Amino acid sequence: MSDIRPRRSVLYMPGSNARALEKAKTLAADALILDLEDAVAPDAKDEARTRVAEAVAAGGYGARELIIRVNGLSTPWGEADLAAAADAGPDAILVPKVETAEDVAEIGRRLAARGTDAGVKLWVMMETPLAMLNAAEIAAARHGADGVRLTCFVMGTNDLAKETGARLLPGRMPMLAWLSTCVAAARAYGLDIIDGVFNDFGDEEGFRAECEAGRDLGMTGKTLIHPKQIDICNSAFSASAAEIDWARKVIDAFEQPENRDKGAVTVDGRMVERLHAEIAKRTVAIAAAIAAREES
Numbered sequence: 001m002s003d004i005r006p007r008r009s010v011l012y013m014p015g016s017n018a019r020a021l022e023k024a025k026t027l028a029a030d031a032l033i034l035d036l037e038d039a040v041a042p043d044a045k046d047e048a049r050t051r052v053a054e055a056v057a058a059g060g061y062g063a064r065e066l067i068i069r070v071n072g073l074s075t076p077w078g079e080a081d082l083a084a085a086a087d088a089g090p091d092a093i094l095v096p097k098v099e100t101a102e103d104v105a106e107i108g109r110r111l112a113a114r115g116t117d118a119g120v121k122l123w124v125m126m127e128t129p130l131a132m133l134n135a136a137e138i139a140a141a142r143h144g145a146d147g148v149r150l151t152c153f154v155m156g157t158n159d160l161a162k163e164t165g166a167r168l169l170p171g172r173m174p175m176l177a178w179l180s181t182c183v184a185a186a187r188a189y190g191l192d193i194i195d196g197v198f199n200d201f202g203d204e205e206g207f208r209a210e211c212e213a214g215r216d217l218g219m220t221g222k223t224l225i226h227p228k229q230i231d232i233c234n235s236a237f238s239a240s241a242a243e244i245d246w247a248r249k250v251i252d253a254f255e256q257p258e259n260r261d262k263g264a265v266t267v268d269g270r271m272v273e274r275l276h277a278e279i280a281k282r283t284v285a286i287a288a289a290i291a292a293r294e295e296s
Contacts (some may be wrong), residue, residue: 004285006030006293007152008221008237008267010194012069014039015048021055024064029230030221030293031065036081036094037072053088063293067123069094072109079106082107086116094154098124099131101141107272108146122149123194123241127156127270129161132178135185142189154223155179157196170206183218192220201226211236239257244287247280 011029012018015036016280034055040048056066074097074142085093094108107122141147147272157168157175166174172277179195186193189192195214199205211222211233222239224230253259253267254277264273 004289006286006290007194009190009224009233010221011224012039015052016040018051025060027227027230029064031067033067033069033094037069049081049084051175053084054142054239056088056090066090067092067094072097082110082191086111087112089117092121092123093119094123096125097128098138099128101137104138104141104150105146106151108203119238121151123152125152125156125180126153127159133180134181139185140190151191153182153191153193155196157184179217195219197223197225204232208232222225239288240282241286247283248281250277251277
């Protein structure tokens, strides 16, 4: 599990704002999405593309994961965005409006044709009705020759609300079926999945509740629109000390010589199965990665 990275807080930063890109180097977010799409006006797209590519190439962001969100490939800016992002070498490129497995394959082919480093991964926005219907095939595309870069789904709940007419209500009942479908598809094929944004960044209690609900639903973390959301998000998506202690107990129990071939054992009076040991190992690994990041 050495490749596990914490993705609790994933902050959007406008690619056209030089001060924001510099400030991002000091923020406690696990990952930064340097945005060329929604956060950038049409007349600023070219300048933002250059600025973001230069910022990524220059570095200085420490252990924070860097993702460039490009414009859709069908837009006037998409092809140039993808080329610039690929050459800059971020940790991942986030592509909006992905709707089919073929979309994933086509992005993979374009990146391969440019000789893009294999370390540059692909994240995709799940934000249209068709993407919801095709979530499983999109996730499964990671096992195709042209989709192996795919590592993460990002929920675009604002666009999804716009395109379906569903309301963004507290508790998000109108969207729970779609959110659950995407969680199941992502986890079935070994992808992380990042929850959509919470728009009212002044409502801390509402934001905390939505973070906790997303965590309980199976989300890896949450996308953010303001730095003031980072601490609440990091707390909600971090295992508690008690959860980490329990995970270590489960791991230790299955590592005992007499239990190594057993499918289930008793720990502190509770029956746990080997699958719980696998969950426990991930919990401990992520906690260790978070601790290492905070110490760096």
